[in-house]
Amino acid sequence: MGGAEGETSEGDGARAARGGRTRVPAWREEPMRLSSWIVWGGLCLALAAPALPAAAQDEEEDASRLAAALNQPQLIRQGKGVYEGYGVGCHGEKGDGNGPAARWLDPKPRDFTRAAFKFRTTPSGTLPTDQDLHRTISRGVFRSSMPAWFLMPESEKVAVIQYIKTFSDRWKDPYEYEPPIFIPDPPDFVGTPESIARGKELYKLMRCYNCHGETGHGDGPSAATLTDDHGRKIRPFDFTSGVLKGGPGLKDIYRTFSTGLDGTPMPSYYDSLPNDEDRWHLVSYIISLRNQGKHKKK
Template identity: 45%
Template sequence: MKSKAILTLLSLGLFIYGFTGNDQPSKPSKEVIERGKKVFNHVCAPCHGKDGKGDGVVSSTIFVKPRNFTTGVFKFRSTESGNLPTDADLYESISLGFHNTAMPSFTALSPEDRYAVMEYIKTFSERFSNPNEYPLKVIEPANQIPLSPESIAKGREIYLRTKCWECHGVSGKGDGPAAKRGFQDDWGNKILIPDLTNPNEVKRAQTVEEIYLVFTTGLNGSPMPSFKDVLTDEERWHLANYIYALIHGIALYDGTTIEQLKETR
């Protein structure tokens, strides 16, 4: 009786935390896929389409288009540029949704349903069952540098030196010279560049760690590149602190606002 209870606890733990798909393709049971399909057709297909092509009935009415799952390309991940997302990444995207898009948070779905639909959307792309795609190169953020005026100031220098401003603008408002031409994603849809001084325009990058991940992993399928090989880990934490200060409207170290900085350049 006792061992059965422990077994149940273990499998529950494995179920909730044991995303196993980082080293090799996961092997969900038929029941999980069937359950995921039901959830998907009911809840996700109006946007993402029954075949996962991003062409559901709602898609023509919204500017930020729902993801086409058949190419296996995902923006928000914890993995290196070009890699598939981990199961945990997909589960998180389903749970959190994306600010400033039609994609809501699905915490109203049970964890079991979210897990099942996560496995189901992977079946739309062969990449997820191809062993050559694994192991995934997962980035584990470590040695975070605490937020401080000095770190924010260093981050601003890095922002200018690394030319984030070419797209995001010296002000961070998304008005850089490259943004004038407008941006497209890999699926041919027009996409907006966020105003990094407005937390409501940022899809995911709210915490310092989430910001760090965005420019470390790059957003696959969009023009937002990875800077993992361009900047050291330390530089990336300073930069993340600076972007955090921008997004959350924290005054800069010497009182210079981004607008004044813009005027002097």
């Protein structure tokens, strides 16, 4: 999962990432090796980006059908092997986000024992769908050490999703599940001057500036006080810096406004902005801030 596997031979570093025992893990002797993992992961993200939309949607739906058709204990056994090969180095043997490489990573790897996931289509505070987890595994998390495992076979993605669920009892509670929020296609008005102006008004009305700053640079008056669900310092996103972690598309940004990012101070605006057009106007304004950042870099 988080942190790419850059080894081509079964040396100490590869065995450590797979959960095997070595005298001294390679990343403790050679911290710079971790950098190559992250660079490799970044390359995966870059290569994956152009192929996301329709094909990814089909793969997510196929993954759900495959999971329903296969034997659950068998899936979990297979998923354990996949997790030990790709995820244990960052997320840890216990799934608590404390793998051997975690000390060097910012943001920290996801703690699966809490079952709180940022990138979902489901309402705030509820569990993600299998398709949500599949999307994150396939395209990674932008601007983080979580690479895009888009070349991983579908059967392995399906299996590791089921194994991830064994780390928390939340998955056994039927009351933790809610249907996904409908994410419509962007209306034609998104990106127009009128929509951007309305989005700017809403940005002020919803006090987004408290965290993200008046100009969207992530430097609001509350920025220095924010923490995640582990009590660790967390920085509000700088909208002028480029692609958001949840993805580059308009629907990705709309999804974040609609669901919030569980485990962080970022709330859902599904109830506070029940008119979906208002959330799209916010998307327009955020895109305008991103474009301003591009022009300044030039």
